Amino acid sequence: xxxxxxxxxxxxxxxxxxxxxxxxxxxxxxxxxxxxxxxxxxxxxxxxxxxxxxxxxxxxxxxxxxxxxxxxxxxxxxxxxxxxxxxxxxxxxxxxxxxxxxxxxxxxxxxxxxxxxxxxxxxxxxxxxxxxxxxxxxxxxxxxxxxxxxxxxxxxxxxxxxxxxxxxxxxxxxxxxxxxxxxxxxxxxxxxxxxxxxxxxxxxxxxxxxxxxxxxxxxxxxxxxxxxxxxxxxxxxxxxxxxxxxxxxxxxxxxxxxxxxxxxxxxxxxxxxxxxxxxxxxxxxxxxxxxxxxxxxxxxxxxxxxxxxxxxxxxxxxxxxxxxxxxxxxxxx
Amino acid sequence: xxxxxxxxxxxxxxxxxxxxxxxxxxxxxxxxxxxxxxxxxxxxxxxxxxxxxxxxxxxxxxxxxxxxxxxxxxxxxxxxxxxxxxxxxxxxxxxxxxxxxxxxxxxxxxxxxxxxxxxxxxxxxxxxxxxxxxxxxxxxxxxxxxxxxxxxxxxxxxxxxxxxxxxxxxxxxxxxxxxxxxxxxxxxxxxxxxxxxxxxxxxxxxxxxxxxxxxxxxxxxxxxxxxxxxxxxxxxxxxxxxxxxxxxxxxxxxxxxxxxxxxxxxxxxxxxxxxxxxxxxxxxxxxxxxxxxxxxxxxxxxxxxxxxxxxxxxxxxxxxxxxxxxxxxxxxx
Numbered sequence: 001x002x003x004x005x006x007x008x009x010x011x012x013x014x015x016x017x018x019x020x021x022x023x024x025x026x027x028x029x030x031x032x033x034x035x036x037x038x039x040x041x042x043x044x045x046x047x048x049x050x051x052x053x054x055x056x057x058x059x060x061x062x063x064x065x066x067x068x069x070x071x072x073x074x075x076x077x078x079x080x081x082x083x084x085x086x087x088x089x090x091x092x093x094x095x096x097x098x099x100x101x102x103x104x105x106x107x108x109x110x111x112x113x114x115x116x117x118x119x120x121x122x123x124x125x126x127x128x129x130x131x132x133x134x135x136x137x138x139x140x141x142x143x144x145x146x147x148x149x150x151x152x153x154x155x156x157x158x159x160x161x162x163x164x165x166x167x168x169x170x171x172x173x174x175x176x177x178x179x180x181x182x183x184x185x186x187x188x189x190x191x192x193x194x195x196x197x198x199x200x201x202x203x204x205x206x207x208x209x210x211x212x213x214x215x216x217x218x219x220x221x222x223x224x225x226x227x228x229x230x231x232x233x234x235x236x237x238x239x240x241x242x243x244x245x246x247x248x249x250x251x252x253x254x255x256x257x258x259x260x261x262x263x264x265x266x267x268x269x270x271x272x273x274x275x276x277x278x279x280x281x282x283x284x285x286x287x288x289x290x291x292x293x294x295x296x297x298x299x300x301x302x303x304x305x306x307x308x309x310x311x312x313x314x315x316x317x318x319x320x321x322x323x324x325x326x327x328x329x330x331x332x333x
Numbered sequence: 334x335x336x337x338x339x340x341x342x343x344x345x346x347x348x349x350x351x352x353x354x355x356x357x358x359x360x361x362x363x364x365x366x367x368x369x370x371x372x373x374x375x376x377x378x379x380x381x382x383x384x385x386x387x388x389x390x391x392x393x394x395x396x397x398x399x400x401x402x403x404x405x406x407x408x409x410x411x412x413x414x415x416x417x418x419x420x421x422x423x424x425x426x427x428x429x430x431x432x433x434x435x436x437x438x439x440x441x442x443x444x445x446x447x448x449x450x451x452x453x454x455x456x457x458x459x460x461x462x463x464x465x466x467x468x469x470x471x472x473x474x475x476x477x478x479x480x481x482x483x484x485x486x487x488x489x490x491x492x493x494x495x496x497x498x499x500x501x502x503x504x505x506x507x508x509x510x511x512x513x514x515x516x517x518x519x520x521x522x523x524x525x526x527x528x529x530x531x532x533x534x535x536x537x538x539x540x541x542x543x544x545x546x547x548x549x550x551x552x553x554x555x556x557x558x559x560x561x562x563x564x565x566x567x568x569x570x571x572x573x574x575x576x577x578x579x580x581x582x583x584x585x586x587x588x589x590x591x592x593x594x595x596x597x598x599x600x601x602x603x604x605x606x607x608x609x610x611x612x613x614x615x616x617x618x619x620x621x622x623x624x625x626x627x628x629x630x631x632x633x634x635x636x637x638x639x640x641x642x643x644x645x646x647x648x649x650x651x652x653x654x655x656x657x658x659x660x661x662x663x664x665x666x
Contacts, residue, residue: 057445058441059445061424067400067405067406067409067425068403068406068609070401070403072400073401076400076427076428080427089426089437089438089441090426090427091424091425091426091445092400092424092425092426092427093422093423093424093425094413094423094425095409095413104422105422108391112445221609221613250609250613253614253615254612254614255614256614257614257615257617263615276401277583277610279587280554280583280586280587281586281587281589282586282587282590282596282616283616284590
């Protein structure tokens with residue numbers, strides 16, 4: 001079945017039917033209705049056909065570092081919300097948190113002809129990111145990279161970490177430990193949101209003359225659990241823990257609960273991302289809101305612009321975080 | 334670049350290179366190594382090429398009702414774990430919870446040439462499910478449907494609900510309310526896991542001579558919050574709530590906490606799915622384990638078998654749930 005059959009069934013010219021399918025200027029509402037009816041009656045699949053005709057698949061690939069982190073659905077909601085009234089579909093590539101998985105997934109997405117990619121906190125090299133972005137329109141989320149070939153949407157992670165340290169210090173805490181996502185690669189240390197967040201913590205602690213105390217695990221529930229256990233095994237227990245992500249704080253809470261410690265009575269705890277989990281009644285976690293929905297909206301908008309015009313100058317959007325104080329932080333005993 | 338270039342670069346015949354690419358019988362390990370090296374050195378993309386040659390895309394589409402429900406990552410882990418050593422990639426279609434979104438997403442997946450589909454708790458009609466399954470190998474997860482054309486993997490939701498009612502009744506509860514996912518369509522009432530779960534609750538309550546008390550919202554955090562508010566607004570408060578899913582229990586906890594009620598002192602609470610969230614220290618939610626990882630493993634295995642042999646008889650796998658009692662359930666005051 002081709003557009004010729006659709007046009008014949010609709011009783012319009014092939015040119016007119018094509019205009020409707022391309023959402024082109026100059027197709028009247030009546031014409032659109034006729035062609036849409038014919039498409040439905042015939043069960044015609046314009047996108048499948050369009051792929052052959054124009055090389056587009058109307059598919060946006062989104063690469064996720066972790067499907068268990070409750071922050072990412074906020075970003076995805078922003079992306080799907082922005083694309084809702086377009087012809088584009090979002091397909092997610094789940095749980096890539098290392099270069100090999102990322103390479104396989106992004107290769108697969110390119111091979112499947114995706115029209116654009118949103119990469120959330122990718123760890124691959126800048127060279128690979130650029131190669132990818134030259135092949136297919138790409139927006140990078142979270143990572144503080146800069147390139148002429150892809151757009152970025154980031155949160156000001158330095159400021160976010162400072163907000164947490166300032167909040168805890170103003171409550172009277174002097175010994176504030178931080179659980180970070182382990183990172184050794186120099187480029188990632190400069191660019192990954194987790195590393196920038198740890199750096200913001202370091203700067204804020206130095207600025208207040210406080211000693212830095214960092215535990216390196218991962219941005220997972222398990223990483224939070226292990227991190228808290230390491231912290232609790234020390235001779236001197238901190239009075240507050242700044243977990244680099246809410247998902248990390250989830251693991252910390254379990255470890256503290258197992259150790260018989262109360263939050264915030266025995267120890268204060270702050271997370272990052274302001275997920276639904278943080279807002280949950282019995283948790284009520286102090287966190288940093290980096291506006292995930294807004295990040296997703298901006299990423300999708302930039303991607304659509306780049307798909308429409310591959311030569312447009314690259315944009316870097318940086319959003320400002322805000323602190324959301326809740327019940328897990330209080331003055332130390 | 335074609336397979337001819339790969340064969341030339343590897344110094345083997347085109348037939349031999351093709352055998353390696355098809356994973357066909359009769360290619361020696363040495364031959365495989367040579368061809369693999371040539372593929373890497375040339376940056377050749379066998380899958381992209383294979384699509385054209387053999388009509389396969391090596392892509393499995395997974396349809397998710399909700400990316401925020403922490404149960405689904407367990408299923409996805411099972412699927413991706415099983416597919417890890419194959420050539421298949423998993424792409425997720427996020428948050429389909431109505432027939433229109435499902436139709437759009439599954440059409441999109443078919444149009445993009447996916448080799449197989451895993452549909453998690455689809456709400457579409459049986460007729461549409463069968464049409465889809467005749468077009469592309471399909472495994473349905475969660476929904477208690479039966480067809481000659483697709484395989485199913487379900488949890489014994491009736492038994493799961495009975496386990497919860499029995500547990501609460503044995504603790505001494507007589508007034509046990511249930512929060513269900515609202516459902517009106519007759520086919521869905523018979524087949525959707527949420528409806529079967531509500532039915533299991535009804536049967537177990539009747540069997541014990543207890544009065545049924547059901548609130549209909551949705552299997553979301555918001556649905557649990559609203560459901561609990563409705564329950565608390567009643568003249569007689571139940572002594573226990575059975576939330577149809579852990580995500581629902583999350584919302585219930587927030588509403589109870591806002592109302593100043595303690596769990597389990599003022600009211601007991603049980604969930605369903607035994608998610609990471611349920612196991613979390615400060616939550617410690619009594620729940621039903623339906624072995625999400627196992628469900629995913631079985632679904633992926635069935636799908637691979639069906640892709641290999643479209644004519645094999647349809648299989649229905651039903652898994653048995655177990656109760657995981659934790660701290661949110663206790664005898665009533």
